[in-house]
Amino acid sequence: MSEDKIKQEAPSARTHVKRYNWLARYDRETVEEILDAVPLAHVGCMINGVPFVTPTFFWREGDRVYWHGSAAGRMFKVLEQQDICMTVSLLDGLVIARSAYNFNCNFRSVMLVGRAELITDEAVKTEKLKNFVNGLIPKEWERLRPVHPKEIKATAVASMSITEASCKIRTGPPQDDEEDYEFPS
Amino acid sequence: MSEDKIKQEAPSARTHVKRYNWLARYDRETVEEILDAVPLAHVGCMINGVPFVTPTFFWREGDRVYWHGSAAGRMFKVLEQQDICMTVSLLDGLVIARSAYNFNCNFRSVMLVGRAELITDEAVKTEKLKNFVNGLIPKEWERLRPVHPKEIKATAVASMSITEASCKIRTGPPQDDEEDYEFPS
Numbered sequence A, B: 001m002s003e004d005k006i007k008q009e010a011p012s013a014r015t016h017v018k019r020y021n022w023l024a025r026y027d028r029e030t031v032e033e034i035l036d037a038v039p040l041a042h043v044g045c046m047i048n049g050v051p052f053v054t055p056t057f058f059w060r061e062g063d064r065v066y067w068h069g070s071a072a073g074r075m076f077k078v079l080e081q082q083d084i085c086m087t088v089s090l091l092d093g094l095v096i097a098r099s100a101y102n103f104n105c106n107f108r109s110v111m112l113v114g115r116a117e118l119i120t121d122e123a124v125k126t127e128k129l130k131n132f133v134n135g136l137i138p139k140e141w142e143r144l145r146p147v148h149p150k151e152i153k154a155t156a157v158a159s160m161s162i163t164e165a166s167c168k169i170r171t172g173p174p175q176d177d178e179e180d181y182e183f184p185s
Ligand SMILES: Cc1cc2nc3c(=O)[nH]c(=O)nc-3n(C[C@H](O)[C@H](O)[C@H](O)COP(=O)(O)OP(=O)(O)OC[C@H]3O[C@@H](n4cnc5c(N)ncnc54)[C@H](O)[C@@H]3O)c2cc1C
Pocket: A014, A015, A016, A017, A018, A019, A020, A089, A090, A091, A092, A105, A107, A108, A109, A110, A111, A165, A166, A167, A168, B040, B054, B055, B056, B057, B058, B068, B069, B070, B073, B074, B075
């Protein structure tokens, strides 16, 4: 896959792809393309000594990602005191080869690491939640029963800068070993 | 959703569902049903101070889950020294309500926490990889070019007991607030 070996710089040492590094992309366009392809993320956050992985909706606005939940939720209480990881992944298909070792899958994924922050201003929080809803269903917010202030208070909205981001993308057919070609496929 | 309030015991304090706890299930049948519905997991593991979330294939055999990767991969080096989290999630659909606050989604998810171990015996490792491949595509292993011992050496297979597991399942229509019913839907 040498034609795929696009040289690019990782934004930091900890986001530098080592395994199958010819699948790596670090450009903002690719990062945004993958983030915008699916609304579901998995957030890794250390809670009581366990790196819990929480599936959650997220949305992107410019160079930041956002996600929401309960203001009383355990993740939002500890989020700002540590670096976290948000992963977004798409499984595009199985890749069937002549040997089990060369089985693979086509996929697209982004890992973001960094420090998240909670939005405290209620007006900003409301605006972000509106963008979340309207991002999924255009103009939906305007149709709905207006939000109550207590609903905004009960909701936590976290945000993180898309600074330390890496992508991996695999497309195309299997890569069989040269000597496996005589083996029936 | 009071009809859904099935009382069940969580297997441990840290797997006890608190938020929307009427969606919780802890029985083995439900855990296995969700795990068997999709081959993709997200594994949370603390690496250099970051709770990295790695998308990875996994498979279940009886009361254990398994996943594989590079024997030189960073996750497999630190896996046995910490408790980790494996999350499997399915997004079944958006739930549109009369108020933004009552938006939701239908979903199924499992969180597993515990201590994983690496399989060191090469014969067992080979057997497990065979089960992985044949689990995705029945009888596929027998069709393939036989594995080389060096391929098995290069491969790490991790396994974890399904002991501390919790599920959340949401199905059905939105739950509007009583006073929102006069609002057009
Ligand atoms: C749908 C899907 C299924 C997968 N199945 C498997 C599997 O079964 N077995 C397996 O070994 N791997 C699988 N992968 C790849 C896996 O996510 C990791 O990329 C791989 O295991 C290497 O992990 P590592 O931590 O050793 O990588 P390293 O290269 O050591 O990680 C260094 C840095 O590279 C970046 N990086 C690593 N992985 C990714 C990624 N997936 N996306 C974006 N950036 C990344 C991060 O910034 C990370 O900090 C799968 C990926 C996807 C999306």
